[in-house]
């Protein structure tokens with residue numbers, strides 16, 4: 399039965415599901431998620447397996463094309479990316495127009511959209527080959543834009559990467575190499591970042607991914623869809639939580655480290671404060687990514703010899719929340735963002751860049767979802783509503799209002 403027949407038969411009845419809590423928006427073969435049991439798989443591979451064994455670029459290939467690449471497939475994939483890593487010089491002028499204080503998420507989202515002007519062929523993706531070219535361009539240029547956003551903020555001259563390095567190592571070098579100085583990639587840092595990016599790479603129909611699919615469903619093009627996804631990710635209830643977590647933990651530390659006081663605030667319904675990094679729309683048992691990241695935080699800080707009092711506050715909060723009726727009853731557990739910021743800090747990444755790092759990790763997932771949507775010829779995303787406004791009324795002249 400098609401939807402218009404159903405609507406005619408039911409007198410125009412529609413489903414109302416605020417926040418789409420139980421509405422499937424598409425069929426997808428990319429990411430499997432079981433929130434009750436804390437299972438996350440990309441294309442059938444468990445997140446634990448991939449985080450332990452794979453490189454981020456392999457995972458990107460897996461998500462986008464459906465299978466793990468052979469060695470030659472991976473080499474070709476990376477060679478194609480390296481060949482597209484230049485960003486038009488005119489883009490510098492756009493970057494220059496932003497104040498130094500601009501949030502890097504706004505900068506990266508705008509620059510991603512601006513890329514369309516310099517790569518107009520990326521919009522028309524009628525064939526698989528066009529699609530592949532647009533995807534490669536974005537995977538190549540997006541890390542450059544992320545690095546530029548950081549370098550602008552830290553006052554470093556813009557830089558391109560180093561083709562002899564791996565994708566993740568190159569990201570680090572583009573971000574952190576200082577002018578006229580050598581930069582040796584620390585393998586501990588590269589491996590930690592590789593793992594974080596994998597853990598963030600896809601998460602089925604979350605807010606930013608749904609945004610990418612909906613915008614893409616109007617055939618607006620890959621870069622415009624991803625730019626919209628970046629904006630959706632920015633919010634503190636979504637990817638922006640990693641920045642918000644660190645700001646919250648710093649606030650608690652500066653306020654004397656009284657975690658109980660903040661637990662109380664989080665439970666007070668009159669107080670807008672929420673325990674950032676806690677709770678998830680789908681995970682009602684635990685977030686498997688948070689488990690891996692918590693262990694990784696201990697390893698990375700240990701390996702780098704970093705002592706961060708904020709890690710102790712985080713662990714204290716987690717322990718209290720796990721024993722607290724309010725949190726237990728509502729099934730609120732640490733999510734992926736609760737510990738990721740602590741690792742980013744240890745890696746020397748500034749707080750305002752955390753959500754950009756998330757976007758870098760999520761990029762292959764967004765691309766995979768966009769590609770699936772376009773290849774599946776999905777119709778334009780267009781939900782309905784339940785109208786609660788005024789009934790028909792007549793226009794009132796100004797002097798009668």
Ligand code: ACO
Nearest residue numbers: 634635636637639664672673674675676677678679728733
């Ligand atoms: N602190 C305190 N109470 C919370 C929290 C929290 N972090 N999260 C949810 N609750 C409470 C709500 O107040 C609500 O209580 P009530 O039933 O008494 O009204 C109940 O738990 C259910 O919460 P909802 O907001 O209805 O759950 P929803 O699924 O809509 O929201 C969300 C999920 C947005 C993640 C929420 O838990 C939250 O705001 N968490 C903090 C922000 C955060 O960490 N976001 C990152 C999510 S992961 C990601 O996007 C990568």
